[in-house]
Amino acid sequence: MIRFSFEVPNAESAWRDTWDSAFQVNPEAISEIDLCYKYFGVNVELVVDEVEVISSDGHVTLVDLALSLCHALSRLSAGEDTAIGFTEDDEVMRLRREADLVAITSSKHQWQVFVEQEELVGAFVDFLREAHDRLTVNVPGLADNPVVQRFSPEWLDSTPGE
Numbered sequence: 001m002i003r004f005s006f007e008v009p010n011a012e013s014a015w016r017d018t019w020d021s022a023f024q025v026n027p028e029a030i031s032e033i034d035l036c037y038k039y040f041g042v043n044v045e046l047v048v049d050e051v052e053v054i055s056s057d058g059h060v061t062l063v064d065l066a067l068s069l070c071h072a073l074s075r076l077s078a079g080e081d082t083a084i085g086f087t088e089d090d091e092v093m094r095l096r097r098e099a100d101l102v103a104i105t106s107s108k109h110q111w112q113v114f115v116e117q118e119e120l121v122g123a124f125v126d127f128l129r130e131a132h133d134r135l136t137v138n139v140p141g142l143a144d145n146p147v148v149q150r151f152s153p154e155w156l157d158s159t160p161g162e
Contacts, residue, residue: 006042015041027141036064
């Protein structure tokens with residue numbers, strides 16, 4: 001079983017500024033580098049069969065993670081191994097295909113967990129749909145941002161293996 005979710009920081013959190021500051025600029029024109037480093041910090045949790053793959057203790061930028069997930073989806077759909085990295089941390093999650101399963105390992109921890117590729121792809125797609133929805137509902141101009149469009153529902157619907 002996979003649990004993959006994120007939480008937008010509440011008003012008391014300093015990370016909330018990463019959301020509020022997007023209203024001070026033209027969201028359609030925010031660069032990829034700014035979206036990946038400066039805006040939209042969230043707590044993320046990914047748990048696979050009771051193994052905490054991504055801990056909700058820290059923050060990541062949502063767009064950076066979304067783009068990394070898009071890359072991972074493309075590679076998995078092409079039958080290739082892949083990895084998910086984090087701008088905020090040097091940890092890397094490796095995803096290695098083994099028939100219909102994907103082995104997930106960490107560069108920092110000793111655990112290894114296996115999940116069916118179809119279930120993992122479904123969890124990634126659901127996460128990306130929620131991320132896109134939350135971003136574009138909270139900051140409507142982001143729907144026209146070319147970086148955010150790279151994980152739009154239209155892109156997800158055209159992804160093989162989804």
